[in-house]
């Protein structure tokens with residue numbers, strides 16, 4: 436029997452390219468070149484070398500020494516200070532994986548804690564733009580955009596109602612249902628007044644305006660251009676998955692993490708066509724239809740606050756349920772260690788996991804041998820594209836090694852055609868669940884309970900990659916009286932809070 440070692444790949448999706456606003460307010464380079472930056476580490480080596488240019492926030496983020504300016508302020512003072520500074524981001528992130536189980540959480544009692552309100556200093560952080568470019572459709576040849584009022588295109592031209600946009604050989608052809616027509620060069624912006632109106636595209640009602648940007652020969656991308664604060668209103672409810680005002684502090688923590696992620700993206704993608712995708716590739720965006728009162732309040736109450744380390748926005752990874760302790764980014768993804776993304780216990784003072792009430796705190800999956808063999812054969816190329824494809828029917832599965840926190844780094848699978856070895860967080864994309872659609876495995880923290888000629892049974896803990904904030908733990912802490920800053924500091928050790936300030940205030944960049 437020969438060993439076919441499957442290396443595991445840590446994927447980062449980078450998108451390069453660019454968009455310009457045609458009506459004078461935007462000028463960024465052009466070209467749109469999707470690219471992926473794959474990181475590969477051997478299944479037996481959990482300390483892989485840092486991959487070059489690995490800047491994806493889902494599979495990436497920042498850091499070092501603390502900025503030293505700034506006065507020490509209480510939590511409320513941080514917000515007060517922000518108010519005076521107002522100016523105007525596959526797979527690995529597990530965005531959208533939070534579960535709404537507020538009522539269940541109450542079934543696991545945690546001691547109410549009175550946390551000391553002593554926090555890091557607040558400073559301002561200058562960002563290239565307080566507007567985000569959100570890609571709704573990466574490549575298309577035509578789109579229908581609907582507006583509530585007039586939108587301007589260039590100087591002196593306005594359109595309303597249902598607007599058809601088609602790509603010609605060189606230009607865009609725009610026409611509304613009242614017969615107004617125009618031909619525009621790419622890129623082109625359909626601007627609502629001050630980018631504060633609503634506009635509908637890709638079956639999403641978005642705040643802000645729409646940029647039509649070139650995306651290759653004969654196609655264009657549809658990009659929503661909105662203030663970060665407005666964008667977050669369509670993101671936070673889908674990411675934290677709770678509307679319960681009792682845990683508003685957890686929702687605030689989520690808002691700050693999502694905002695930090697977004698600004699990190701904006702800073703990394705200055706020369707590209709968009710900053711974030713509207714899908715799990717970045718943060719799931721649901722438009723105005725997804726907005727909730729509690730999320731809007733959480734966003735408003737934490738306006739402009741982000742987390743920084745060494746004077747840069749941090750890599751604010753988060754996930755649904757850690758299972759009792761969070762993971763170290765190096766051991767899970769082989770990425771360079773970050774001081775604020777270390778393994779940490781997620782336990783209350785009685786030793787009870789803050790996320791113990793999550794339905795994914797413990798989980799179990801069972802497959803027939805043929806079903807799991809088929810799932811692994813089907814997904815091995817996409818999960819481990821640079822490795823020998825998985826073939827055959829499973830005869831045995833064993834866990835050979837794990838990280839210090841129990842996440843699988845070497846899982847051996849023997850089939851009638853070979854012996855395979857794989858591990859790391861990517862294992863979740865290979866061993867997919869048996870349920871409809873075969874979603875990825877809940878976590879890489881699991882053991883093999885049974886593997887015989889008929890079936891395979893695996894049980895595990897947690898949901899998501901385990902890095903950064905545990906969303907269900909954050910909700911548990913909020914129930915126990917923690918405020919959002921204490922929650923964030925529990926998961927991102929040693930970070931500072933800062934208030935973003937734009938170098939420009941007119942929505943341009």
Ligand SMILES: [Zn+2]
Nearest residue numbers: 757790905908
């Ligand atoms: Zn947890």
